[in-house]
Amino acid sequence: MIEKIKQLLAKNNSKKFFFNLIIALCIGILLIIVSDTFLTKENKKESKSISNEIGKNNTNIKExxxxxxxxxxxxxxxxTILQEMNGVENVKVMITLEDTAERVPIFNTTKxxxxxxxxxxxxxAxxxxxxxxSQEVVTTEGDSLMVIKEVKPKVKGVIVVANGAENIVVKEKLYSAVKTVLGISGSKVEVYSSKKGGISDEN
Structure with a gap:
């Protein structure tokens, strides 16, 4: 093997051969550097994208x-409050809300x-x-909005099940109490008697 190299060098006994060899080595090193830089940038970009996605998912879960x-x-x-009403026992309440709450962010205002x-x-003259x-939304280090006010999600519907609701008078009191406490229309409230309450009256 060494003899072949010596023969090759003897055959190409010129500066051009060594010059070409040096250029080839430089090109190889340059390609390695460029490749490593490109891969590093891509990895950082992918890592940032994954972090942002995780952040969004965590925010949705938190909300x-x-x-x-x-x-x-x-x-x-x-x-608790309906349980205290006369003629009412074993109250169960289920409430459904809108999917999101309204948030009012803090702005940095520049004039x-x-x-x-x-x-x-x-x-x-x-x-x-x-x-x-100009206004810019203020965020925390985790890119979460800094909120000055948060409006709670609206109530979509309420179901009340209780002993005593078979009595039309008690049922009406439960119905009115829920509307008053939550500030919602009657179309969003349903009141039913419990199985343990006796004869069911859902009219």
Whole structure:
């Protein structure tokens, strides 16, 4: 093998051979550097994309949990107060809400005032005032919105099941109480008697 290399070198005994060899080595090194740089950028881009997707999913999960917690809180409060009504026992409440809550974000407001003097070409001059206003949403380090106010999701519907609701008077009181507490229309409320309540009256 060594003899073949010596023969090759002897046969190409010129500076051109070594020059071409050096160029080939440089090109090879350059290709390796470019390839590594490209792969690094692609990996960073992919990693950032995955992180953003995970962040969005986590945000959606968090919002869904908050909505569910809010619904559970309303249900518990209603069950507690309705349970205290005369002639009512074993109250169960189910509330459905809109899918999302309304959030009012915090904005950074920047105002820029500018005054310029203009000549009208006839010896006259005037001052022109200009005001530019720009707003930018304020976010946290995790790119989450900083919220100044959050409007809770609206109630879509309520079902109340209770002992005593077979009595038309009690049923009407339950019906009115739910409407008043939640501030919703009667079309969103249904009241039913429990199986343990005796004869069912759902009219």
């Amino acid at each position: 869904n949990d908050l909505i569910q917690d809010y619904a559970s809180s309303l249900e518990n409060k209603l069950e 820029k005032n500018e005054k310029t003097n203009e000549n009208d070409g006839q010896g006259g 005037r001052e022109v005032f200009r005001e530019d206003v």
